[in-house]
Amino acid sequence: xxxxxxxxxxxxxxxxxxxxxxxxxxxxxxxxxxxxxxxxxxxxxxxxxxxxxxxxxxxxxxxxxxxxxxxxxxxxxxxxxxxxxxxxxxxxxxxxxxxxxxxxxxxxxxxxxxxxxxxxxxxxxxxxxxxxxxxxxxxxxxxxxxxxxxxxxxxxxxxxxxxxxxxxxxxxxxxxxxxxxxxxxxxxxxxxxxxxxxxxxxxxxxxxxxxxxxxxxxxxxxxxxxxxxxxxxxxxxxxxxxxxxxxxxxxxxxxxxxxxxxxxxxxxxxxxxxxxxxxxxxxxxxxxxxxxxxxxxxxxxxxxxxxxxxxxxxx
Numbered sequence: 001x002x003x004x005x006x007x008x009x010x011x012x013x014x015x016x017x018x019x020x021x022x023x024x025x026x027x028x029x030x031x032x033x034x035x036x037x038x039x040x041x042x043x044x045x046x047x048x049x050x051x052x053x054x055x056x057x058x059x060x061x062x063x064x065x066x067x068x069x070x071x072x073x074x075x076x077x078x079x080x081x082x083x084x085x086x087x088x089x090x091x092x093x094x095x096x097x098x099x100x101x102x103x104x105x106x107x108x109x110x111x112x113x114x115x116x117x118x119x120x121x122x123x124x125x126x127x128x129x130x131x132x133x134x135x136x137x138x139x140x141x142x143x144x145x146x147x148x149x150x151x152x153x154x155x156x157x158x159x160x161x162x163x164x165x166x167x168x169x170x171x172x173x174x175x176x177x178x179x180x181x182x183x184x185x186x187x188x189x190x191x192x193x194x195x196x197x198x199x200x201x202x203x204x205x206x207x208x209x210x211x212x213x214x215x216x217x218x219x220x221x222x223x224x225x226x227x228x229x230x231x232x233x234x235x236x237x238x239x240x241x242x243x244x245x246x247x248x249x250x251x252x253x254x255x256x257x258x259x260x261x262x263x264x265x266x267x268x269x270x271x272x273x274x275x276x277x278x279x280x281x282x283x284x285x286x287x288x289x290x291x292x293x294x295x296x297x298x299x300x301x302x303x304x305x306x307x308x309x310x311x312x313x314x315x
Contacts, residue, residue: 098187099187101184101187102188102312103312105175105179105184105187105188106188106311106312106314107312107314109175109179109308110305110308110312112172112174112175113301113304113305113308114305115172116171116172116301117301119169119171120169120171120294120297120298120301121298123166123167123168123169123294124290124298126166126167127167127286127287127290127294128290129159129166130159130160130163130167131282131287131290132156132159133155133157133158133159134160134161134278134279134286135282136152136156136160137153137156137157137160137161137278138275138278138279140153141269141271141274141278142271142275146269147266149262149263151258151259151261153261154234154259154261155252157230157261158249159249161222161225161226161278161281162245163246164215164218167286168211169207169211169294169297170208171204171207171297173204176197176200176201176204179197180197180201185197190307190311192303192307193307193308196300196303196307197304199300200300200301203293203296203297203300204297206293206296207289207293207294210288210289210293211289213285214285214286214289217280217281218281218285221277221280221281222277225274228264228265228268229263229264229265229268229269230264231260231263233262234259234261237259238252238259
């Protein structure tokens with residue numbers, strides 16, 4: 001029973017042998033306490049690790065074949081065709097707008113010219129009648145009786161030197177001025193048309209200038225004859241019942257009625273002077289304006305109407 005005790009006594013190093021089950025702090029790591037995970041009250045508060053930082057992303061490369069010169073040429077042609085078609089469509093639209101605008105202006109200008117053409121014809125007839133009346137008076141004043149004048153003398157006195165407005169031609173220029181001042185002549189591609197509008201402008205200016213000269217000559221030479229020798233009692237008789245002088249004379253000319261016409265101041269009548277003045281007024285004033293300037297206007301007017309009818313199918 002005492003052997004175990006003896007063995008322990010006999011082995012002096014037995015007490016010095018370290019216990020394998022007991023380790024010193026210097027030889028073994030301290031035991032870590034268990035990790036406790038706290039409860040998550042706010043999941044959004046947990047920091048998120050970006051995916052790209054935590055995972056490796058693999059990109060798949062796609063290989064494209066290189067374009068050859070035919071592809072570039074084809075793309076260029078398609079682009080050019082698209083631009084050209086757009087330009088063509090815009091050009092056609094602008095052309096249509098200009099054509100419509102030109103036709104609208106042409107119609108208005110045509111109406112103005114046509115109305116003035118009719119008026120010019122009437123004024124020419126009135127001037128021919130005035131010239132005939134002046135010729136009658138020239139012959140009568142040369143050697144006829146002035147004390148008792150016939151009905152025809154009174155009528156020709158009115159048409160020859162008393163009336164003014166029947167022979168005055170005032171062409172309209174509203175559309176002509178609009179075409180020239182607004183640049184609308186560019187809508188009309190016909191060069192002859194553009195040239196004729198310029199000639200029409202000149203012809204109208206000449207007519208107004210000539211008629212101003214006519215009025216000056218009338219004031220200087222003709223009105224003194226009227227004021228000195230006209231029978232104003234005859235004038236009042238023609239205007240009876242509110243008629244105008246034109247209406248009264250036209251009615252008197254058609255009727256068989258005879259109204260006395262007595263020249264005033266017979267003792268102051270200078271036959272030779274009156275004949276010279278009337279002849280000058282007829283040939284160098286009234287007739288000259290008709291033959292030269294109004295006739296020129298009629299010719300240009302007719303040519304423009306012809307072009308407008310042809311170009312824009314106007315009636």
